[in-house]
Amino acid sequence: MGKVANIVVQMARKLTDDNARLGRVRNAGKPKTFPHFREIRNAYLDIQGLVFSIQERLPETGNDLPPNFPQWVIRQKLTAIAHFTDISYAFVSDPPLALTSSLGAFDVLQAEQKAFSETLNAFDMMLMEAGIDDKTADELDATRTKIEQILGMIETLLQNSPKVLQEF
Secondary structure, eight states: OOHHHHHHHHHHHHHHHHHHHHHHHTTTOOOOHHHHHHHHHHHHHHHHHHHHHHHHHHGTTTSSTTHHHHHHHHHHHHHHHHHHHHHHHHHHSOOOHHHSTTTTTHHHHHHHHHHHHHHHHHHHHHHHHOOOOOHHHHHHHHHHHHHHHHHHHHHHHHHOOOOOHHHH
């Protein structure tokens, strides 16, 4: 096995560990504070960055990795999306005051809206690329529905949160 393939395998192990950790965070219940949610969001973004790094190196691995490895990576990405969507749904459906009334909330909500919109747009393509079976596809369809609901809740929160102060 080549050097790049070894690095990718190590990255894949970290990806598996990080995804499992995110799953445990999801199972622990709704984040109580906005800073805690931000930490979770950062961990999720780290997972997405790791997925991107792995995918970027795949062409250099040649035939050193199993042929279904690219699909496995996409399935890991979908798992992370499902975990984070569940966490976000719980948090956004009953947000703390800091997310609805603080001056920085508007920017955060806009960033989440943009991120979830992009995820929703790429979701179907990822499902096809991952070679998901029907049962898993049904579970991920529930994730898609939650993403759509989160976008609706964020839109409502954006209408009610203080707008960003701008200088003239």
